[in-house]
Amino acid sequence: MTGSTGRGRPAERRRPLPAGPSFDVVVVGLGALGSAAAWALARAGARVLGLEQFELGHRRGASHDHARIIRRSYHTPGYVRLAGLAYAAWAELEREAEERLVVTTGGLDLFPAGSAIPPGPYRASLEAAGVPYQWLDAAEVMRRWPAFHLDADVAGLWQADSGIVPAARGTELMQRLARNDGATLLDRTPVTAVRDLGGSVEVVTPGASFRAARLVVCADAWTGDLLAQLGAELPLVVTQEQFSYFRPADPAAFATGRFPVWIWMDDPSFYGFPVWPGAALKAAQDVGGHRVTATSRGFDPDPVAADRLAGFLRARLPAAVGAHDHSATCLYTLTPDRDFAIGPLGGHDRVLVGLGAAHGFKFAPLIGRVLADLALHDGTEVDISPFALDRPALTAPDPEVSYLV
Numbered sequence: 001m002t003g004s005t006g007r008g009r010p011a012e013r014r015r016p017l018p019a020g021p022s023f024d025v026v027v028v029g030l031g032a033l034g035s036a037a038a039w040a041l042a043r044a045g046a047r048v049l050g051l052e053q054f055e056l057g058h059r060r061g062a063s064h065d066h067a068r069i070i071r072r073s074y075h076t077p078g079y080v081r082l083a084g085l086a087y088a089a090w091a092e093l094e095r096e097a098e099e100r101l102v103v104t105t106g107g108l109d110l111f112p113a114g115s116a117i118p119p120g121p122y123r124a125s126l127e128a129a130g131v132p133y134q135w136l137d138a139a140e141v142m143r144r145w146p147a148f149h150l151d152a153d154v155a156g157l158w159q160a161d162s163g164i165v166p167a168a169r170g171t172e173l174m175q176r177l178a179r180n181d182g183a184t185l186l187d188r189t190p191v192t193a194v195r196d197l198g199g200s201v202e203v204v205t206p207g208a209s210f211r212a213a214r215l216v217v218c219a220d221a222w223t224g225d226l227l228a229q230l231g232a233e234l235p236l237v238v239t240q241e242q243f244s245y246f247r248p249a250d251p252a253a254f255a256t257g258r259f260p261v262w263i264w265m266d267d268p269s270f271y272g273f274p275v276w277p278g279a280a281l282k283a284a285q286d287v288g289g290h291r292v293t294a295t296s297r298g299f300d301p302d303p304v305a306a307d308r309l310a311g312f313l314r315a316r317l318p319a320a321v322g323a324h325d326h327s328a329t330c331l332y333t334l335t336p337d338r339d340f341a342i343g344p345l346g347g348h349d350r351v352l353v354g355l356g357a358a359h360g361f362k363f364a365p366l367i368g369r370v371l372a373d374l375a376l377h378d379g380t381e382v383d384i385s386p387f388a389l390d391r392p393a394l395t396a397p398d399p400e401v402s403y404l405v
């Protein structure tokens, strides 16, 4: 209800906002990472408030749509070990949700000779972490998966545990479990101001302000706006990316039991999935989009980028490019080194940031647990040292930029 001051301004705006209840932790942003954090916090017994500016499950961020790749193959032993913990965290989510979520398909990382993403660190990291893999020449890849048309100089790294995790569904389940464990999750509730009061944190929304001992920022493409409230900044770049679904003429050839998830490890880098969950398969370019902000971005797919993807598929995976089903957009929020940003914000010990650098979905349940550990115990057993917010890549004036990993 709004009254009038007689000068054309709603009287309500002049009154102080009602103070909402206090919480142990407020989580801002309920995409995959914030939902995971809210769940982990509530599960640990904390009084948690999760705030999401749009409706839960919206398509303006990074956690919508069906499929995300989960894989152990990574370019450092640390990520490979972290992926092992992520698989365990997904298994825990599956148990709690009583639902199968991880679809194991096996994964192929395809390296043309001289690829922009070199295979050496991947192989060495898997070996260092004791994860088995197979190194296949092009002929063997095409013998096993005849849909690929590869030049002789392409080699494939096959890792049997790779697969699919469900983006929107996984996020929704973590929200449900968070609520079951007592978290208060409010959608359509934008955080308009954040204040570090020293002994606590104040979070302002249009209807109420809330206090908490800790604040967890999982705002991805909007992270910069929130950190600016605290006088802080991270060198994040947001790009508008897109993915396309195609209906292959022979969907059975691309079924999850027969066809793997795959990544083309060159520049441009492409990736794709089996047919899942319907009759179409998804493919996309990794980091091919224009720089945008969360507010300046559009929602129409870029036809030039769509052609680039279709051209690649016609050359390397022609049977996959059946009728175009649809394309859609999403946002990547990139750090200069493409490593995550996880940990306390410099100068604001009560504020924690969790940012997945556009490859974080597979780690979401694990990152949520890490953020809960940090918020409740000031530490975690998981080695997150490469993701510290005070690392040179996030603090140096002119950091080296490398998005392809």
Ligand SMILES: Cc1cc2nc3c(=O)[nH]c(=O)nc-3n(C[C@H](O)[C@H](O)[C@H](O)COP(=O)(O)OP(=O)(O)OC[C@H]3O[C@@H](n4cnc5c(N)ncnc54)[C@H](O)[C@@H]3O)c2cc1C
Binding pocket: 028, 029, 030, 031, 032, 033, 034, 035, 051, 052, 053, 054, 060, 061, 062, 063, 064, 067, 068, 069, 070, 189, 190, 191, 192, 218, 219, 220, 221, 222, 223, 226, 241, 242, 243, 284, 329, 330, 331, 332, 354, 355, 356, 357, 358, 359, 360, 361, 362, 363
């Ligand atoms: C097309 C695409 C493909 C990808 N593929 C993979 C993949 O195969 N494997 C993989 O592991 N990862 C992948 N990723 C990356 C992964 O999906 C993201 O890292 C992850 O989903 C990010 O989750 P998030 O919760 O941090 O961000 P988001 O889902 O964007 O959530 C952030 C939320 O914060 C909310 N918010 C922001 N500011 C405020 C505010 N002031 N008040 C209230 N709410 C606020 C936003 O509305 C939003 O809902 C992909 C990403 C994209 C876009």
